[in-house]
Amino acid sequence: MTQPLFLVGARGCGKTTVGGELAQALNYRFADTDHWLQQNAGMNVAQIVEGEGWAGFRQRESQALQAVTAPEQVIATGGGMVLADHNRRFMRERGVVIYLEASVAELARRLEAFPEEGQRPTLTGRGISDEVAEVLAARDALYREAAHHVVDASLPPQQVVTQILCALRLADAC
Numbered sequence: 001m002t003q004p005l006f007l008v009g010a011r012g013c014g015k016t017t018v019g020g021e022l023a024q025a026l027n028y029r030f031a032d033t034d035h036w037l038q039q040n041a042g043m044n045v046a047q048i049v050e051g052e053g054w055a056g057f058r059q060r061e062s063q064a065l066q067a068v069t070a071p072e073q074v075i076a077t078g079g080g081m082v083l084a085d086h087n088r089r090f091m092r093e094r095g096v097v098i099y100l101e102a103s104v105a106e107l108a109r110r111l112e113a114f115p116e117e118g119q120r121p122t123l124t125g126r127g128i129s130d131e132v133a134e135v136l137a138a139r140d141a142l143y144r145e146a147a148h149h150v151v152d153a154s155l156p157p158q159q160v161v162t163q164i165l166c167a168l169r170l171a172d173a174c
C-alpha cells in the first residue's frame, strides 16, 4: 500500500500528533496542511484570518491539500478541511481517509490545556467548550462522509496509531 493517508477530525483530536507517529511507524513522510500553508504564507493561521478572513484561509488550505498529497505520505489536515465538498471528494479518491473521533469533553480538555491561539483563532466567538460542541455538531457528518475508517482518538497516541494500522490491515495483533 502506498496511497496517501489523510487524517481528519475536530480541533484537538490529535491529527498533527498522531500523524507524525503514524508516519514514523510506516516509514512514510509526514505533512500537515496547516504547517505547509503557514510556511508558504509566512503568517500563522490567526494572521491569515485577520488579513483575509476565513474564506482566504479555506482557499489556502485547499491549495495545501493538493500540494502535499503524494504516495507514502501521511497528511494531517486542519479540522475544517472537510467543509469543502471538493476536498472531501479529493481525499476519498486519492487515498485512505481516517476520522479521529473524540468526545466534546475530551476535545475541550485538550484545547483548554493547549489553546495555541495562533493556530486556532476562534471560529464562533464562543468559549472553548461551547465552540467545540457547536462545531462538532455541524461537522461530524462531514468527517464520517469523508472517512473510510473511524478510530477512537481518546486513547494515547500510540494506541491510536495501532488502531489505524489494524484498520488498514497492516498490523498482526489486532
Ligand SMILES: Nc1ncnc2c1ncn2[C@@H]1O[C@H](COP(=O)(O)OP(=O)(O)O)[C@@H](O)[C@H]1O
Residues within 6 Å of the ligand: 009, 010, 011, 012, 013, 014, 015, 016, 017, 018, 076, 110, 111, 114, 153, 154, 155, 156, 157, 160
Ligand atoms: N491521543 C492523545 N491523547 C492525549 N493528548 C493528545 C492526544 N493527541 C493529541 N493530544 C494533545 O492535544 C493537543 C492537540 O493535538 P493536535 O495533534 O495538535 O490536534 P489536531 O491537530 O487534531 O488539532 C496537543 O496538545 C496534543 O499534545
Ligand SMILES: O=C(O)C1=C[C@@H](OP(=O)(O)O)[C@@H](O)[C@H](O)C1
Residues within 6 Å of the ligand: 009, 010, 011, 012, 015, 016, 034, 045, 077, 078, 079, 080, 081, 119, 120, 121, 123
Ligand atoms: O477546525 C478548524 O476550522 C481549524 C482547525 C485548525 O487545525 P487543527 O484541527 O489541526 O487544530 C486550523 O486549520 C484552523 O485553525 C481551522
Ligand SMILES: [Mg+2]
Residues within 6 Å of the ligand: 015, 016, 017, 032, 034, 076, 077, 078
Ligand atoms: Mg493539527
